[in-house]
Amino acid sequence: MGRYPRKYVFVTGGVVSSLGKGILTSSLGAILRARGYRVTAIKIDPYVNVDAGTMRPYEHGEVFVTADGAETDLDIGHYERFLDVDLFRGNNLTTGQVYLSVIQKERRGEYLSQTVQVIPHITDEIKDRIRQVAKEQEAEIVVVEVGGTVGDIESLPFLEAIRQFRFDEGEENTLYLHLTLVPYLSTSEEFKTKPTQHSVATLRGVGIQPDIVVLRSEKEVPEEVRRKVALFTNVRPNHVFSSPNVEHLYEIPLLLEGQGLGKAVERALGLEPVFPNLSFWQDAVAVLRNPERTVRIAIAGKYVRMPDAYLSLLEALKHAGIRNRARVEVKWVDAEALENGDLDEAFRDVQGILVPGGFGVRGIEGKIRAARYARERGVPYLGICLGLQVAVIEFARHVAGLEKANSTEFDPYTPHPVIDLMPEQLEVEGLGGTMRLGDWPMRIRPGTLLHRLYGREEVMERHRHRYEVNPAYVEVLERAGLVVSGVTPGMKGRGERLVEAVELRDHPFFLALQSHPEFKSRPMRPSPPFVGFVAAALSQG
Template identity: 45%
Template structure:
């Protein structure tokens, strides 16, 4: 699309009424359709919170921390963008108020503003616009999608909305497009959807100087055409550009539904994109797989951030993608690691009914012994086990206790004051428990050499892979020669760090220090997840596909 190279197009996506409407899924779906139309896409999330990044935020409050190849700790929506659009995003994809203010105040302290008074307008808004344009330039994208977090009316979000307004005025409506997603709540007593919250949300958006080009009307029930017409009338948006977005059985239905509502054609009309042809064959094939998956596979997820499923959203989506490829339907059995520590807990009744166990990452010592017991159960009963980051460390600790007959073996993270000879897991070289928590982890993509004649090699069929990390603890090489039967099948050779370990003569008991879920895609599951699910469902479906 050479006619766009010198001047990229920009699509802003905002939300109203409440959070968690699905702006991220909508942005990702639109990006996927535009990519399927032949355009190069880049996506950016503008988050109004004051944190520098989500790295120190609790998963129970904010969901998982997603990591990019270049080591950015980001909002979980970046994961949706990558999965849907199948692109590798970067640090340029995530901007927070904390980053913007830090950047502007650093310049002020350095004297860059020559003693001038620093204000929201123009200094903060200029910094926001500069971040957007830098990302577009570095990515060399044709179309850039910018999602603004939070909702219209949030105090902390107003500088971003003002920057958006200025951006549109400067570049023109043919180059900057506004999409506003808003809720139509259903009142059970009245038995109807209500448009008033949408009207008020759009009114607030107009008050801040922005007339939306599209309204994405979000509802849990089918929206009658009369209500869409009413939204059009009261919000000043042409009927064709009011798009119903009803709750789907799968998030991967959204691109197809948007396509059916001709959203790419309407975007092309607004932004004067020529000869647009959208190929959604890949998405249609995926939906066929999803709908054909009828045999249920129960996977136990042993975690401790149980209040919010988004804490493990990338793992859930990676499991689903692997299940689709294997012709089965995922049933996640949520198992509370803390409750496993009580031998009489009902969690043990759950764990006896599952076909495989996955232990995800996490921090701190809460629920650790429960996770160790889950790993022990998987080892003894030959149940497929996949340990990710902390889950890999749990595998090592449990197996070391078994082989060396020493229940005191643990991680330095959980017992930093005990004898270091008991630390199967210890601080990474160069790390220290005295470091601050933010921005000090080993993050980003690193190469891993794969040992042949291993489950890891059978999964990848490659000698070297690149995977994303987020941790500060690592397997202690002091124990490497003491644990017979534990195969170290993935190594980061530069520092001789164990990246993958697996138990010999077990169907699938694998731990990886990295986070494979971040590189899984709905159309192509991650090799480790695929192998894990294939082994787990082998008795149920011996015709699992390959990719």
């Protein structure tokens, strides 16, 4: 299995939500990966939804899609980026999944007429799913983040399950890490530890004594305050760490490793001391702090008041900036405002235009105008998913002569449905998990911009969409000058190839993809379309 029995680290949070448990989990994973361990991470979400696929972006942020097509919490994206691994359906565990599975087993008679209860049936299901992920992914260390805040009613079955892990696996193979808020009062210039004391007391009330405590605060928490927290929470003084606000997320693994978090985990889990290789993170942070150049990119979207709705997109731009040794600044442009707004004013101070994915008709004509502006003015353009579809609609209307061309998603009676549902989608019932999801192959046409970016003739990218470029219109679009540079190799049981990417000749950079390459972008392996897009924008001066 590995050098040691499998180890489990459980991350909980207290006082308030949105403290950054996902970033802490990811950073700890990066620290352990830098020591050479095979690490996986699991996010537990206490909501009753089966997955995140049907949630509004304004409420929950982006839906991150895994290689096997699961629609998951955005923290799964953080895990993939920091650990540089592909995660799967089982890495996001929800209350809905657990109860659905237990009820289905009860209906099949698998509990042999027992009274089905939270303990042991629900807690056993939770533990079994965690162990199954660890086994399938051959992980030496499993980092499990429990979503929500200690004290929430919906988190109790999960806290009970991770409490039982110590009895099942042994103290030397389990570690409890608690992230909690330490408010700083500027009026009295002091850090207040009482909320943390109450938070740990609540955690101990459900039978879990944390081994490590990480303190979130605006500023670095002084040593004397950390000693006070250690005393009142019964944690070793050298196992209390400070996590202050930082300018760049990728500083956090370095900050925590510098304080000794990696060594504390080694001690607690009986691991051999290893000097970590964090050179990549050091180089990335150096670029973020002192970039050689700066470029400004407009994102013309419909969820611009909630940047987390485009989290992976923003990170992919950041990764591309690191590769180009540049800082990427984002200008948010409301697609609805573009429908009748001044485009010159909206795009006056940017060197590139990015149109992201999305659903529904709101803001569509604004996105179409943005694609036209980029095409006609020679501004570097990158379209993602819906960004490809609006680029195709715009080209069909204004270059190919297909007046009133549209998508049947926005106009079911359009005379030219250049974007349409594929036949298999017409029979779909329900919304959750019914789109084209996960990794799909893309065959790249040699000699194209796309081919130069990837350097290969076939790649895998992730998808999350229901509508496609209508194959009936591909020939007329190509005759008008649209370059189809990527297609599916052919879908099972069907002959036609679906359009995966389009581009324009004689343009500084005009590329649109039906996939979401941002989902596979990593700091150490940035997405080629994003790297090329940022480089083209930088060349605009």
